[in-house]
Amino acid sequence: MNHPTPESPVAAKVFPSPNHGERKEGKRADMVLLHYTGMPDTGQALQWLCNPVSEVSCHYFVFEDGRVLQLVPEGRRAWHAGVSSWAGERDVNSVSLGIEIAHPGHDAAGAIAPYPEAQIEAVIALVRDLGARHSIAPHRVLAHSDVAPRRKRDPGEIFPWERLFAAGIGHLVPEAPIRDGRFFQRGDEGPPVEALQAMLALYGYGLSIDGIFGEETHGVVEAFQRHFRRTRVDGVADASTITTLRDLIASRPSA
The missing domain is CATH 1.10.101.10 (PGBD-like superfamily/PGBD)
Incomplete structure (x- = not known):
């Protein structure tokens, strides 16, 4: 029996999900989206992404220990972004590669645990490979929360974007220090x-x-x-x- 080979050398094997389709209008992947699974059980999260009832999927799945599986072929449109938009593009699934990072997500109080070191190293290696093979600009590596504000919070404020940026992934500048001054909030207009x-x-x-x-x-x-x-x-x-x-x-x- 032949076993499919992962397209990325970072992935250990293919664990296929049926949840994908054609990229629309001849679009190609020029963006990477990072997600957390938001489920306490990693095995259940993986099975959910491969369950046709769920109608969700991703291209790659990263375990806590750094193991990586490929779920959907890179040329196919995985169902990971949902209702979303970026830079005027409203079919984000057709222009992106989705990576699900096994992590329970925010708890009921809004707290979030750190990501394991091995997992972050695997994410960096995977995104660098995808970026090189698909000619993805560093600033097109984004959070799910960037393309779906109000609806999504992943991968969360604890995610170490600075580690990725040091590896040539993403776009970042030093945070301007918090100080007193004018601010804008709900209810303001003008x-x-x-x-x-x-x-x-x-x-x-x-x-x-x-x-x-x-x-x-x-x-x-x-x-x-x-x-x-x-x-x-x-x-x-x-x-x-x-x-x-x-x-x-x-x-x-x-x-």
């Missing part, structure tokens, strides 16, 4: 809020530019903080958040 929304949209976040700091803008600011300004994740656009966003926009390559 041109400054509209300018903030425009900056977030310019970076890639999907939101309405209407000058109203409502629940949508609060959720996007919180998602931004969860990835890029993790010192405080509260959805309030303080000077630290806005400065960090400005520095990200200024430092991101144009291509």
Whole structure:
């Protein structure tokens, strides 16, 4: 009996999921999305991603000890992003490769445990391989929460993006220090809020530019903080958040 060979040398074997389809309109993968499974039992999480009833899947699954399985062929459209958008693209599944990281996720109080070292090393190796073979720009390695604000929190504010950035993965700038000053929050309106929304949209976040700091803008600011300004994740656009966003926009390559 022939056993399929994983496309990435980082993966140990193929554990196939039936949950995938054609990438639409001839689109190709030019983005990597990182998720946590959000389930306390790793085996159940893996089985759920391979259960046709679930209608969810991913391309690769990373265990706590660093073992990696391939679930869906890289050329196929895995079902991992859900309702999402980035930089105007609303069919994120058709332009992305999804990696599920075995992790219980946030608890009922909102706390989240650190990721094991072996697991992070495996994620770095896997994303570097995918990035090299698919010519994925570093800034196109994103969190699930980036493309689905308000709906998703994974892989969470504890995820060590700085480790990935040091390995040439992702886009990061030093967090601007938190200090007193003007800030924007739910209920605020006007041109400054509209300018903030425009900056977030310019970076890639999907939101309405209407000058109203409502629940949508609060959720996007919180998602931004969860990835890029993790010192405080509260959805309030303080000077630290806005400065960090400005520095990200200024430092991101144009291509």
